[in-house]
Amino acid sequence: MTKTALITGASRGLGLALARSLAADGWRLILTARGADTLGPVADELGALALPGDVADPAHRERLARAVQDRGGLDLLVNNASGLGAVPLPKLADYPLDALEELFRANVLAPLALVQAALPWLRERRGAIVNVSSDAAVEAYEGWGGYGATKAALEQLSNVLAVEEPSVAVWWVDPGEMNTAMLAAAIGAQEAAAAPAPETVVPTLRRLIDRRPASGRITRP
Template identity: 55%
Template sequence: MTNQSLHRVNPPATTKPVAVITGASAGLGLELSRELARRGWRLVLTARGPDRLARAAAELGELTEVASRPGSVVDDDHRAELAHAAAEFGGADLLVNNASTLAGFDLEGAPMPSLAQFPLVGLLETFEVNVLGPLALTQLVLPQLRRKRGRIINVSSDAAVEAYPGWGGYGASKAALDHASAILAQEEPNVTVWAVDPGDMNTRMHAEAEPGVDLSSLRRPAAVVPAFTRLLDESPASGRYRAADLLKEED
């Protein structure tokens, strides 16, 4: 296998939980990885950009054991590498399907396309990255999660339930992921499955979706992480959760 790195601080400790996190080099994925690293979780991280992922792995490797694997969740061999890396750590306790694409192609400063103008190849990739990739990775990691009565977090969006012009491809893919999450929860009683809407955030991805829009009033990803850690700490039933609700109840 190529382009792999492993940062070890201490020898493996089987009591330390293991998380597999996609889209982990920036935004919400990176901030959640930081928090789990501070809590002593061992991490299997992936993202498409090898340089940013390497920087994230080096930073987090100062706190915990990190296996980083750059690549795309739509790649069969890459998903197998992630599952294998988790198995080498003793098996995943948590899978975070965070990696997403807005339109399946580079928007290059343009707004998100309407459904009437959405290139079909881009729509196909949107569903591959946002739905098929997470489900395929889940299939590979499920045997580990079943053994450990683990958890799955599928990162959703308010666009999955609200009709925003220009967000049709992304929203439809997240709605599909929500529904798949609900069915998976029914089919896998020994695994907790949460679909989590983090709400609007001030991220590079959001800026690409709405070029020129001032996002400074929106929460940064680090401010949303407590909603996710609350789920991990309290372990409520499978279901769809909004970060805004979890944060409100915490205040």
Template identity: 55%
Template sequence: MTHRRTAVITGASAGFGRALSRALVQRGWRVIGTARRADRLEQVHAELGAAFLAVPGDITDPEHRARLAAIARDTGSLDLVVNNASRLGPSPLPRLADYPLDELERVYRTNVIAPLAVLQRVLPVLAPDGVVVNISSDAGVEPYPQWGGYGSSKAALDQLTAILGAEHPDLSIYAFDPGDMRTEMHQAAFPDEDISDRPEPETVVPALLRLIEERPKNARYTAADFATRIMR
């Protein structure tokens, strides 16, 4: 009997997480999807069927992370973890000199602490050839004004991912920058702009699927890196 691969995807109710969930289910995967909006997760379940297991909750909540790990453990084998859930911070985006520190703490709890906490829970049940992908951003590399909160959190996530990759060379651990996309978060970052020229998340998913299948060395990659085939 063919092994059915299983993925955990955070932020699976909309945008890139939903598009990735759909693509994996279409390829025969089982997806354990989590997000805060139970109603939206249920819509994804209604679309994708029994192969999508909706687990509503907040990844900053330790009890929810424990439940997510228990469900992953019960599947018998976990092949992929995608930490996609992110918090943008205040909209419009403030300058760092004016950034509310309580909001900055929330951004870091969601974008840095929670992904590591999820991995601490699920790495023990990840398959020996498992893959971890932490969704990054060019804001973690480029010093864009007003992007200091979100950008610095993604920079921290990139370094965290790099160290995890060095500590677990037997696993495939990546930071992946999908680039600008037409999502609610991107619209919130530019509340007065028309973002209809940004690509739909579905158009970026093939790049991540190629990363998962090709498994180059542990590093940070962008969607553009997979316009041509990457060799190990």
């Protein structure tokens, strides 16, 4: 049976790199990202379904759930889409609370809502969830308090979900620094260019997906 994956933030970076790897192995893909102009060509390249939109929007999440239902189920949910928050990165003493609230909606509530929507199919197929996290969830980096707090919350949600849903594999993955547009926005393009490419993380993700180890926190070796 052909396996189906839903990947958020799939138009670039790690989401795109993983989508290309899964497509090469015959996976059926549902891809979403906010930028229709960039997502469309990716879907055409991979023979995937493109549903552009913001995962923080409940109406868009409903469209994604309908797409999963139309395809008969789901084997893998990858919560890769993420916001950076206020830029330049502020200290917590100066963090605009409205921006932090918006960031929690994007980085915590939206992934959880997608998990809730997908769980019936994932339980049925003994599927898997990959929640992309960050070392900022566990380390104290100046300026990264807002973003790190959202990833810490996502990690604890994942931790509890793994206990509550034993038939579904749940991995929260810290990929380390990657040369992405988000990192460039945070620290500058020149500095971000020195980080490894997102493609270097894909082998770690594929080992999880293909070998299905126990649920838990994963860091790139």
